[in-house]
Amino acid sequence: MRIGIIGTGNMADALGGRWAAAGHRVLFGGRSPERAGALADRTGQSAGTLQEAAAFGDAVLLAVPYDAVAGVLAALGAADGALRGRLVVDCTNAVGPGFRLTTGTGPGAARTIADATGARVVKAFNHLPDSVWRLTPPAFADGPVAVPLCGDEEAALDTVGALVRDLGCVPLTVGGLDRAAYLAAATAFLIGLWHSGHDPRTLLPPFEVVTA
Template sequence: MRIGILGAGGMADALGTRWVAAGHEVFAGGRDATRAAAEYGEDVVLVALPWRAAVDVVAGLREVLRGRVLIDCTNPVGPGFVLETVNGPSVSARLASAAPDAQVVKGLNLCHEDVWRMAPPVFDGRPLAVPLCGDDAGALSVVRRLVRDLGCEPLDAGGLARAGLLEATAALLIGLWVGEGADAQAIAPPYAAAGRR
């Protein structure tokens, strides 16, 4: 698969490196976003930019992104671990508006870049689960494959309208992990005890 990455920071490097190891062709372009999207984003384009910049860059590439799968791994988390989009649409919704002919999938945003460098990210014998939000079945299928290529298990988290929940979850978890030094994983009971009957 050919993957273009908008951004050249830690997330771009970590995910891109792992996908190259899985046999994909990857090009990350910080300043050369058009090339990353046009030449290498034949199948998929990962948005790994600060969220405000991401919306502007994607808007400028709307024609290039037509028909492409656009993975949004951004987190609109500001100082004090505040969700910066709390009174407005999610970043994913903004990206979908900026490039209406692209198929946006939200995911890969709940972990620090160091987790994505693990090969694979397995904890206590359990592969990391990665929630995904999107409206297009074909796009979700493509992103599920890329998640599995990282050694993780994709989870269906609903349509793109639920992407804001993933962004809010990131703000909560980052605040607990970084701000409080808490074991945020401990807030979720095991599946068997989660109230299913």
């Protein structure tokens, strides 16, 4: 699969590197040609402009801080259709001070990106930090990591599900793009717990207890 990655930070590095190792062709595009080139050199892949990453292949990973999304989309020319109809994987987290969503009561990040671009957006990979995605594979004592996916198009969800499996993880479709806001809110809550030194797993009973 050919994957364009918009961004040159930790998530771009972690996911792009793992997909490259799995045999995919990856093109890194960012506002810094030097950083994009460094990622390409490290992973044996390609670097290009934002526009080239947006037009590259089967899927585009949007991997920039959420507060930079509007500027990146403007630089990309998203309003003019640069991402229209493209499969965009949104791994952003709109989390601000106090671990609150900066999207407030409005549309969630994924819906906002979809409306701004006309892209086929799937929310995925936002619920865990880059350090987990660098594991080979991302798995713990209970088994491989499950990756929740939110999207409105079955074919797009299938494609992203294949990318999840190529990391050694398990895709878990949890609803349409309207559910992405709930996933984002849950992630913000989890981030707050982790930063305060709490293990979120202690909040939940074993599955066997719930289903008994």
